[in-house]
Amino acid sequence: MFITIRPYSEDTVLVFALIGAAGLVLLLLSLVVGEILDLGDGALSGTSLGIGAVVFGAVGAITTVNGMDAWIAYAGSALVGLVAVVVAQLMIRRLSATEDNARVDLVGVQGTAMTDITQSSGEVSLDAVSELERRLAWSLEPITVGTRVVVLEHQPNSVRVGPYRPDA
Template identity: 45%
Template sequence: MTVFLVIGGIGLVVLLASLVFGDIFESFDIGEGGFSGIAAGVGAVVFGASGVIALSSDLPLVWAYVIGVGFAVVAFAAAQGLVKRLSETEDAPPPPLDGAFGTTTSTTGPSGGEVRLEGVRDLEARLAWADEEIAAGTRVVVVAVSGSRVHVRPV
């Protein structure tokens, strides 16, 4: 029973570490889509839990290992497939805004304003500031980015 508890405990630590700190096996590109620490942790936890349950049901040790490995393989495959599907749906990083063109939608100056940028996928309108007052409707270019705000100058 100790083997099942130890492997299950290690799996729980790997699972929690992968959830809190990011996938710890991310740098190892094993197989298609890599090897997920989350899936490995799930597999080890299921192996430990199902082995303990099998032994608690007075099954022979051999059957506890067979049941543990069987459930662990199924759990690992399911978790790995889910992690892979979720990672394929991640959004691409937003395009760089430096050099993007747009139009001011309000008077924009050192105290702030707003611009509507062209060809930007994530947000059409952004808070902006400029070194000098720029009237609404003026064509501008982004010269710097600070968080979600953009620094603009007239074109």
């Protein structure tokens, strides 16, 4: 079986380009604004549909420009686009099930005072894997910048810390 290679149709390429561009717009809106399209109670998201449309358009344009028949371009694009949607949706589900939604207890975690810490203000950098940024902190006793600290109490917006005393 041989595949006939012919000059491509500009109309077919335009269709794929428009579908790909619409997918890119949907993808960007879903990433910037939030999920604007959510079908089947999370079964299909705007992000995954946007990815699928971008892949559909790209594969279709590539196959068409390379002289493949239109039916091969559409069938191949649909197949690869569908695979992209499924893979994207699986990744989205996996990411949404990560620790972002889980409550992490930081009591006992050590860190370093990044600013002077008082009863009303301060910042710490904690040594926990889940802590990528500085966290607001306060203490019953003054703590100077650079002091090793330990979390004594974890609240939603801040942590209460005290100086880390390895002997205690």
